[in-house]
Amino acid sequence: MADRKQQYEQVYGKLQADVEGVRGRRDITPQAKRVAIARAYAQARDKLRAAQQADVDAYQSKRTGLERRLFGAEKATGTDAISRRDARDRAKKFEDPTEAIGAFKHAQRDGDSVLAQAIALHAAEMATSPVGRVDPKWQGVVSAYAESSPGKADIYRELTELRSPTTFAEAPYYSVMKPSELGVMKEPDIDRLAATDLDIGGVDPA
Known part of the structure; x- marks a missing residue:
């Protein structure tokens, strides 16, 4: 990434x-300047949007791979598949991390590794909010699962260190402020302005 x-x-x-180069030109009209600036802005905006999408794809791929290694991704059939689906359905009903950790420990005591794993996976999904804030209580469930599973601790640590490109903290790196010449124009209007067939022209074209 x-x-x-x-x-x-x-x-x-x-x-x-x-x-700044467009602003300093004296060989083109004010309208030509606005078009040139709109084109420069749209190009920069689109480049960052594409970069964000690429980073999101890379993040999702990395996260999926780590979660498979942490929670297991083996294919199940017959009664095993039904058991896993049932465990996932039961785990998703937990909305309180305190209840989830209690159920997780109970499943461990009973030797129900399928349910314990399902609860840990649900906790992992609940642990991080869309803006990147981590809920330590939900994260505690996943941590307990990782620590109780041989070889899982390092994978879990790597998973917690991942940073989504869509969080509030990362968002500023994928957008640019509009130049003052574009005022309060909305993005579709800027795109239409940039797409006009106006030839900027001049002695020193932008």
């Missing part, structure tokens, strides 16, 4: 340079 901050600085730096 690319260095998000460095990537943002490169794209934003180029946008600033392009915009």
Whole structure:
């Protein structure tokens, strides 16, 4: 996954340079300047959007791989498949992490590894919010599972260190501020302006 901050600085730096270059030109009309700036902005915006999507895909792939290693991904058939589905359904009913950890420990005592695993997987899904905040109580369930399973602790640690590109903390690295020339224009309007067939022209075209 690319260095998000460095990537943002490169794209934003180029946008600033392009915009300042257009602003300083005296050989084109004000409308041509707006079009040129709209094109520069749209190009930078789209590049960061594409970068975010690529990072999201890489993050999801990495997370899925780690979760498979942590919680198991072997195919189950017959009664085993039914047992796993039942365990997942039961685990998803837990909305309180305190109840979940209690059920997890009870399943461990009973030797019900399928249910214990299902509860841990549910806890992992509940542990992180869309803005990246981690709920320590839910995370505690997953931690207990990892610590009680041989070879799982390192995988769990790697999983907790992953950072989603869609969290509040990461979002600023995937967007750029609109140049003042574009005012309060909405994105579709900017796209239409950038897509006009106006030839910027001039002695020193942008």
